[in-house]
Amino acid sequence: MGRRYSRLRADLNILEISLSSSYRFPLLEGLAFLYLFFPIVFAPLIRAPYVCQFVSYAFGLPVFLTQILILVNLAYSVASEIESGLTQTYITYPVKRADFILIKILVGLGVPITLLALAEAIVTYMAFSVVGFSLDELFFSILASLGQLVMFALVFLTISLLIKKGGLALGISIALWFILSIAISIFSLFVYFSGIKEFFYLSALLNPTNIVNAYYAKGSSVLPGGIVVEPTFTEMVLVLLGHYAINIVLLAIIIAYFMRRFEP
Amino acid sequence: MNPVINLENVYKRFGRVQALNGLSLQVKPGTIFGLIGPNGAGKTTTVRITAGIIRCDSGLVEVFGENPWDNIEVKSRIGVLHERVSYPKNLKVLDFLTRVANIYGVSDAEKRALEVLKLVDLVNAKNRAIKGLSAGMLQKLGLAQAIVHDPELVIADEPTANLDPLMRRKVLELIRDLHRELGVTFVISSHILPELALVCRDVAFIHKGRVYYQGDISDISSKLGGYVYRIICGKAPQVASMLKDRLRVKDLEYDERLIRVYFDEDPGPNLFIAIGEIAKEIRVKVESIESSVVGLEELFRRAVRSG
Numbered sequence: 001m002g003r004r005y006s007r008l009r010a011d012l013n014i015l016e017i018s019l020s021s022s023y024r025f026p027l028l029e030g031l032a033f034l035y036l037f038f039p040i041v042f043a044p045l046i047r048a049p050y051v052c053q054f055v056s057y058a059f060g061l062p063v064f065l066t067q068i069l070i071l072v073n074l075a076y077s078v079a080s081e082i083e084s085g086l087t088q089t090y091i092t093y094p095v096k097r098a099d100f101i102l103i104k105i106l107v108g109l110g111v112p113i114t115l116l117a118l119a120e121a122i123v124t125y126m127a128f129s130v131v132g133f134s135l136d137e138l139f140f141s142i143l144a145s146l147g148q149l150v151m152f153a154l155v156f157l158t159i160s161l162l163i164k165k166g167g168l169a170l171g172i173s174i175a176l177w178f179i180l181s182i183a184i185s186i187f188s189l190f191v192y193f194s195g196i197k198e199f200f201y202l203s204a205l206l207n208p209t210n211i212v213n214a215y216y217a218k219g220s221s222v223l224p225g226g227i228v229v230e231p232t233f234t235e236m237v238l239v240l241l242g243h244y245a246i247n248i249v250l251l252a253i254i255i256a257y258f259m260r261r262f263e264p
Numbered sequence: 265m266n267p268v269i270n271l272e273n274v275y276k277r278f279g280r281v282q283a284l285n286g287l288s289l290q291v292k293p294g295t296i297f298g299l300i301g302p303n304g305a306g307k308t309t310t311v312r313i314t315a316g317i318i319r320c321d322s323g324l325v326e327v328f329g330e331n332p333w334d335n336i337e338v339k340s341r342i343g344v345l346h347e348r349v350s351y352p353k354n355l356k357v358l359d360f361l362t363r364v365a366n367i368y369g370v371s372d373a374e375k376r377a378l379e380v381l382k383l384v385d386l387v388n389a390k391n392r393a394i395k396g397l398s399a400g401m402l403q404k405l406g407l408a409q410a411i412v413h414d415p416e417l418v419i420a421d422e423p424t425a426n427l428d429p430l431m432r433r434k435v436l437e438l439i440r441d442l443h444r445e446l447g448v449t450f451v452i453s454s455h456i457l458p459e460l461a462l463v464c465r466d467v468a469f470i471h472k473g474r475v476y477y478q479g480d481i482s483d484i485s486s487k488l489g490g491y492v493y494r495i496i497c498g499k500a501p502q503v504a505s506m507l508k509d510r511l512r513v514k515d516l517e518y519d520e521r522l523i524r525v526y527f528d529e530d531p532g533p534n535l536f537i538a539i540g541e542i543a544k545e546i547r548v549k550v551e552s553i554e555s556s557v558v559g560l561e562e563l564f565r566r567a568v569r570s571g
Binding site: 003004010013014016024085086088093094096264 | 318348
């Protein structure tokens with residue numbers, strides 16, 4: 001019996017096992033996919049003259065469903081696998097810890113987010129191809145729509161890694177989801193009534209859809225007192241980059257924790 | 265010969281629990297090494313640190329001369345059977361084992377997986393989903409995945425846990441046969457001492473996160489072993505004290521009714537004569553006198569007591 005170890009081959013095998021375990025009966029994914037037709041059917045009814053508004057209005061439900069999907073996926077494929085001892089089995093094999101957690105992130109977050117992004121792009125393109133729109137508007141709209149989803153997903157992943165119990169991780173993630181959503185809403189209200197532009201940019205770091213809407217749908221973001229927020233292209237890109245930088249830092253913390261401290 | 269595993273002064277704490285408390289042990293290559301200790305002694309923590317799954321707080325941990333934490337080189341040379349076996353339950357037995365062989369880079373992985381399934385007597389279940397396997401079959405699959413890449417060292421944590429007596433014996437015989445056929449070094453942890461005595465020659469007694477004794481079972485027997493007599497009688501403390509004055513006793517333990525006397529050499533009828541005389545003198549009733557060679561369980565108790 002010969003042996004020729006390849007790190008890539010080892011990773012691909014773990015990826016294959018994880019994919020087949022997580023998406024064996026993709027019932028929730030199927031439902032989410034069906035909901036993606038919702039915007040196509042009702043696109044003419046959605047009064048959104050701008051792509052950015054269309055993406056944030058029309059994909060509210062699919063994004064919500066994807067969030068649930070990711071939450072359940074992480075609780076059961078990460079926390080439950082730690083609880084049952086499966087993660088311990090995997091990291092006994094010659095697989096780098098960093099590779100393993102990246103595979104888990106790819107399966108738990110990457111797959112549903114990529115599907116959603118693709119669907120958003122296709123449906124929006126179909127809805128607006130007659131009117132015509134710029135590709136950069138589509139690109140930044142989707143990027144903003146997915147940013148917060150990724151942020152929530154990374155928080156769920158952190159909880160799953162720390163709690164290590166499927167059911168409990170799911171319960172805590174749902175509770176935290178509500179708390180974070182309410183906190184962001186309260187902050188947005190505060191920003192609106194304060195009428196301070198700087199706060200608007202700060203809140204856009206957590207919810208970048210606002211700044212993309214403010215840039216492309218010019219004149220739509222009006223604060224009390226008639227203050228109109230009209231960010232420049234550079235400001236919009238900087239806020240988006242800032243938002244994704246927060247996500248990258250969160251991701252780096254998760255990977256570093258898994259590599260150095262995580263004990264199944 | 266360099267040890268396969270070298271642990272020196274290893275400490276590990278989980279919250280308030282000090283799981284390992286200065287544990288040191290060495291495992292020589294080519295042996296079946298037994299880690300013996302009661303539940304909570306620190307066996308599983310030792311196994312997990314050795315397999316690179318968790319880190320110690322302080323101390324030296326070396327497997328094949330290297331730190332096993334996140335070390336692919338070390339991991340590809342060892343196979344691990346965990347106490348709590350868990351595999352992707354929807355996969356079929358052969359599919360799973362083939363994938364494990366692929367992870368280790370085994371050439372012709374499926375052929376090797378089939379060979380190993382034959383070796384552990386699980387070939388008839390090759391097309392069954394893992395979730396449909398019995399506890400004994402799961403344990404065999406655990407062994408199969410631990411040896412599929414022909415490792416130099418296999419670490420098995422409580423390999424007979426949750427099995428019925430017949431299956432326990434089968435699993436231990438399988439380990440013994442694999443050791444004989446493949447020449448693999450095995451480290452087996454267990455709290456069921458007589459079972460380990462069947463397969464292990466080198467043992468370490470672990471208690472409260474420390475190794476109390478390590479060596480060849482026969483060496484330990486000669487140092488701590490000998491002959492033990494259990495005497496049930498009235499006024500046991502008084503009888504014990506008088507017995508010590510009359511015979512060459514190695515060690516003595518007693519409570520109100522039971523005396524345990526240890527001898528280097530079998531005292532034979534002298535003990536019965538002495539007990540008879542003492543019973544007459546202080547007028548006590550002797551209910552029973554039983555003798556036996558000191559077993560592994562007794563050795564463990566004594567090793568811990570002697571510290």
